[in-house]
Amino acid sequence: MHQNDLAEKIRNKALELGFEGCGMIKLDKLRDYEEILDQRIEDCPKSKPMLGNTKRYARPEIPYPWAKAVVVCVTRYGKYKVPENLEGLIGKYYLYDHKLQPDSRVTKSIAELEEYFTELGIRFSKELHGVTAMRWAAYKAGLGIIRKNNFLYTKHGSWVIIDTWVIDHELEWVETNDLTACPDDCSNCIDACPTRSLFKPFCMDSTACITGLTWGATGLLPESLSEAMGKWIYGCDACQNACPENGATWTEEVELPGLTELANKISFSNILSMDESAMREVLLSKFWFIQPEKFWLWKVNVLRAMINDFKPEHKDDIMRASEDKNEKVREMTARLLKKIEFV
Ligand code: B12
Ligand code: SF4
Ligand code: SF4
Structure with missing residues (x-):
């Protein structure tokens, strides 16, 4: 052929x-x-x-x-x-x-x-x-x-x-499209990047990208960086959400099978109370970048999100986290408790 x-x-x-x-x-x-x-x-x-x-x-x-x-x-x-x-x-x-x-x-x-x-x-x-x-x-x-x-x-x-x-075949099929480049004067995505990871056009500091930090961090992050990460607990869409070219492209037509059921099991409070087997059951199959040896990171991310968006109803969950068996989770809780003294 x-x-x-x-x-x-x-x-x-x-x-x-x-x-x-x-x-x-x-x-x-x-x-x-x-x-x-x-x-x-x-x-x-x-x-x-x-x-x-x-x-x-x-x-x-x-x-x-x-x-x-x-x-x-x-x-x-x-x-x-x-x-x-x-x-x-x-x-x-x-x-x-x-x-x-x-x-x-x-x-x-x-x-x-x-x-x-x-x-x-x-x-x-x-x-x-x-x-x-x-x-x-x-x-x-x-x-x-x-x-x-x-x-x-x-x-x-x-x-x-x-x-x-x-x-192993030397095939070529190049499509055409009529998409046009970004306007010269637009920088919405760069302005929206919470950690300045995207710091100039076509360029990002991958070590500061919230996405990598939410599943790649090996310990607690410096407070200023933690603060900039806001409420993201797994990934980040800020530089895409801010883009006018994405304006009308999310159409919300179709239900992904199983996603609503999964979402119903996920909340800050639920994550903080999950033991290893619950994390395996609820989170691991979908969000597999956080493997069991780093399950503590889910709780640390939630506690950081709570620091950045503190609500009094979080208090019971925080008290429970202060007794968590993982040291990093306890350390993050202590950081949070110190912070909410000022709220
Ligand atoms: C390593 C990696 C990461 C790392 C580092 C990301 C990075 N950009 O360097 C981390 C963990 C941070 C990461 C995060 C995310 N990632 Co990632 N990641 C990858 C991976 C494995 C390699 C990317 C890579 O080569 N980086 C090296 C740098 C040089 O490339 P780049 O930043 O993408 O830059 C491109 C352009 O800027 C362009 N470019 C550079 N200069 C110029 C100049 C001009 C004039 C032009 C026109 C283009 C141009 O060339 C580069 C190469 O493609 C790819 C999968 C793959 N095999 O390609 C997925 C991939 C890029 N990731 C993807 C996604 C979705 C994400 C996240 C959005 C997930 C999320 N929601 O949280 C985040 C967002 C990060 C971001 N803002 O880019 C998708 C992107 C889909 C898309 N529509 O573009 C990919 C393609 C995976 C996939 N299967 O679809 N990722
Ligand atoms: S994904 Fe978030 S942190 Fe990463 S470059 Fe985009 S806005 Fe910045
Ligand atoms: S916000 Fe969108 S259109 Fe504007 S510069 Fe960034 S990628 Fe381009």
């Missing part, structure tokens, strides 16, 4: 399976990611330890010597209803991400697309966190543009999740 026909077949199959977009690029299109990364590290040297190993994204043929191209698909999540009680606490991406969700429709579509690759005689591989720099790949495949807040936008805004595969 002609390479172009093969590429078109894959793209059509992906759309039929419900992906919002699908494209394919040859590996040489990814080389300049290395320059982007070097520029980022020069602008923000603190990011180096976190981003150093993403250099391999520019050369997927190093881990996959047989690879010839990358297939990239985007899935829209801005169509789902957001449980009211989780808005502003949990980054929306994490509510709808299909990774490690065996019952998700997208997980099933991914499996069907992979069956299709096999049917067509195409060798492929996929990684949980991507085989390449996924925003860059999606942009190169014409699926959208990258805005100043670093996000890939399609016509449905930045509320899209990206998946990538390396394949």
Whole structure:
């Protein structure tokens, strides 16, 4: 079969399976990611330890010597209803991400697309966190543009999740789109970043991004940083929520199966009273960036959110947390108690 026909077949199959977009690029299109990364590290040297190993994204043929191209698909999540009680606490991406969700429709579509690759005689591989720099790949495949807040936008805004595969055929399918760049005078996203992680266009300090801190922190954070993190307990959407280009893109049409039930089990008070088995049952399968050895972080995040938005009805929960068996939780409670003396 002609390479172009093969590429078109894959793209059509992906759309039929419900992906919002699908494209394919040859590996040489990814080389300049290395320059982007070097520029980022020069602008923000603190990011180096976190981003150093993403250099391999520019050369997927190093881990996959047989690879010839990358297939990239985007899935829209801005169509789902957001449980009211989780808005502003949990980054929306994490509510709808299909990774490690065996019952998700997208997980099933991914499996069907992979069956299709096999049917067509195409060798492929996929990684949980991507085989390449996924925003860059999606942009190169014409699926959208990258805005100043670093996000890939399609016509449905930045509320899209990206998946990538390396394949052993040199296929190319580049879509066109009519999205236009950010206005020169807009800086809403930068102004909205609570920790100044996004400190200039197309550039962020990944060590100060609330998202990474909510699941990556190894101990209590300095008070000034904790304060800036506000009420986010897992992820952060501030630089996306502030963007006018995202204005009408969240449509709230569809109910994600099981999400309301899960949301009903999540509150500050519930998290503070959860033991390990409750955390495993309620939180782990969906919010798997916090593994059991770091379950204490959920409570620390909640206590920090309580400090930043203290309400007298929190008092009983706080007293209970002061007897928690984890030292970091007790330490954070002490910090909170010191603070509320002044309320
Ligand atoms: C490492 C990582 C993180 C780290 C560091 C993030 C970072 N930006 O460096 C941490 C943990 C902080 C993180 C957080 C989040 N992440 Co993350 N993360 C990744 C990962 C694994 C690699 C990203 C990377 O390469 N960073 C390196 C830097 C150099 O890239 P970048 O900041 O994205 O910048 C891009 C643009 O700025 C552009 N660029 C740079 N200069 C210029 C100049 C011009 C003129 C242009 C046009 C473009 C341009 O090129 C860069 C490369 O694509 C990707 C998955 C993957 N394999 O790609 C997901 C990914 C980027 N994350 C994603 C998401 C959703 C998030 C969160 C929103 C989750 C949340 N709600 O809390 C937050 C938001 C953070 C943010 N503001 O970007 C999505 C983004 C989807 C989208 N629509 O863009 C991805 C693609 C995962 C996925 N499967 O969909 N993430
Ligand atoms: S996700 Fe939050 S902390 Fe991270 S860059 Fe965006 S606004 Fe800043
Ligand atoms: S807030 Fe403004 S500058 Fe930032 S991404 Fe949106 S349009 Fe671009």
